[in-house]
Amino acid sequence: MKDLVKAFRQGVGIENPLTVLMIGLCAVLAVSTQLQNAVFMGIAVTFVATMSSVLVSLFRKLIPNEVRIPVFIVVIASFVTIVDLVMKAFVPGIYQVLGIWIPLIVVNCMILGRAEAFAYHNRLLLSAADGLGMGVGYWLVMVLLATIRELFGTGKLMWFETTLVSLPAGYAPPSILLLFPGAFLVFGFMIAGSRWLNERSAARAEARACRR
Amino acid sequence: MGDSLKLIAAVLITCVVAATGLTLTYEVAAPRIAEQNRLAEERSLKAVLPDADGFEMLEDAAVLERATAVADPADLAAIYRATEQGAASGWAIKLSSRGYGGPMQLVIGLDGSGLVTGVSILTMNETPGLGTKVMTEAWFMEQFSTLPGGFTDADVRGLDSISGVTRSSSGIKNGVAAAGRIYAAVLANGEGGAQ
Numbered sequence: 001m002k003d004l005v006k007a008f009r010q011g012v013g014i015e016n017p018l019t020v021l022m023i024g025l026c027a028v029l030a031v032s033t034q035l036q037n038a039v040f041m042g043i044a045v046t047f048v049a050t051m052s053s054v055l056v057s058l059f060r061k062l063i064p065n066e067v068r069i070p071v072f073i074v075v076i077a078s079f080v081t082i083v084d085l086v087m088k089a090f091v092p093g094i095y096q097v098l099g100i101w102i103p104l105i106v107v108n109c110m111i112l113g114r115a116e117a118f119a120y121h122n123r124l125l126l127s128a129a130d131g132l133g134m135g136v137g138y139w140l141v142m143v144l145l146a147t148i149r150e151l152f153g154t155g156k157l158m159w160f161e162t163t164l165v166s167l168p169a170g171y172a173p174p175s176i177l178l179l180f181p182g183a184f185l186v187f188g189f190m191i192a193g194s195r196w197l198n199e200r201s202a203a204r205a206e207a208r209a210c211r212r
Numbered sequence: 213m214g215d216s217l218k219l220i221a222a223v224l225i226t227c228v229v230a231a232t233g234l235t236l237t238y239e240v241a242a243p244r245i246a247e248q249n250r251l252a253e254e255r256s257l258k259a260v261l262p263d264a265d266g267f268e269m270l271e272d273a274a275v276l277e278r279a280t281a282v283a284d285p286a287d288l289a290a291i292y293r294a295t296e297q298g299a300a301s302g303w304a305i306k307l308s309s310r311g312y313g314g315p316m317q318l319v320i321g322l323d324g325s326g327l328v329t330g331v332s333i334l335t336m337n338e339t340p341g342l343g344t345k346v347m348t349e350a351w352f353m354e355q356f357s358t359l360p361g362g363f364t365d366a367d368v369r370g371l372d373s374i375s376g377v378t379r380s381s382s383g384i385k386n387g388v389a390a391a392g393r394i395y396a397a398v399l400a401n402g403e404g405g406a407q
Contacts, residue, residue, distance in 0.1 A: 033340040063226075067219045071226045078230040082237045089244035092252065096335055154341040175376055178342045 004129040011133025017110040018141040019194035024110035027101045029183040038146030040094045046135025048079045053119040053131030072115045080105045153177030260321025260330035264294035282397045286390035305391045311383030313337035320391040326361040343380035365389045
């Protein structure tokens with residue numbers, strides 16, 4: 001149980017796919033202009049990451065080493081297509097905005113990377129915890145990035161038709177935040193923030209270890 | 213030999229299982245997707261021609277070919293003839309025009325005399341919060357209704373764009389201009405069906 005929690009927490013914190021490993025970034029920079037899009041994109045990625053980790057881990061002894069990559073890709077592509085169809089059928093408004101980024105989850109290196117580096121070598125539950133942790137870590141960072149970009153780039157935060165928060169009318173939103181340079185700027189600060197957090201928690205863990 | 217057969221079998225089995233899973237998902241999702249697409253199209257036709265009660269797609273190949281030629285660089289997808297209590301009342305032109313983030317699918321409503329009754333966006337990929345202002349800033353879409361019947365490209369060019377959203381604005385304006393050319397070249401003289 002303890003190692004499951006550890007695998008999950010590594011994905012969210014010290015091995016966060018976005019702020020630490022920095023993989024699968026291009027989709028994040030593109031869809032993080034609106035909170036609502038980031039939330040659904042994150043759910044889609046988390047689902048695919050968890051399910052493909054589970055399946056790869058389940059059949060890891062049966063998948064021959066030589067053809068593992070094609071097999072992983074087929075597994076991942078199937079889950080992505082399922083997400084794609086389900087979103088088209090049930091949340092067409094969101095699908096319309098996310099558009100090409102949903103099918104492109106297939107080539108998101110975070111998912112293939114975890115299948116190859118973790119799920120192929122570890123037992124089922126551990127791989128599921130890793131996939132879920134990576135997905136949640138991805139989701140959290142993307143949602144935070146989108147919240148900052150939408151709030152300060154448009155002056156308000158929307159959830160479908162409702163306005164959640166809006167800044168005072170005198171605020172003139174700089175539209176650079178909504179464009180790619182703004183994404184890089186905000187993301188850079190987020191990397192700095194996450195390093196600071198990770199270092200602080202490492203220092204604390206060390207201090208605790210010394211006291212014992 | 214035995215080894216490569218094993219490899220082939222592994223990939224083959226994976227593909228068959230994946231294909232089966234996808235087929236099942238598709239069976240469930242396909243009718244809903246078709247329904248959503250139909251609803252979206254119906255909503256956009258209704259939005260541009262609120263008074264019409266029936267829409268009928270133009271199928272005359274020669275007319276469509278000429279309309280497609282004058283629409284360039286916009287891409288004509290379909291022309292609908294709108295009817296109101298059985299009498300023809302206008303047209304809805306579905307086309308796609310290039311914006312900042314790729315093609316924007318538009319539906320433009322024209323009444324019998326070529327006045328714009330409404331413009332609606334079916335799909336687009338513009339920057340959320342920036343390019344999407346063409347949808348949220350109401351005055352932008354409303355200004356097309358001030359165009360005269362049988363308007364020309366120059367009339368459309370004279371309209372305002374949203375500052376900072378030049379290319380998305382031009383995408384919509386080019387689409388409306390193309391609808392104007394289609395009206396002038398094909399629809400105005402009755403070729404699109406009795407008026």
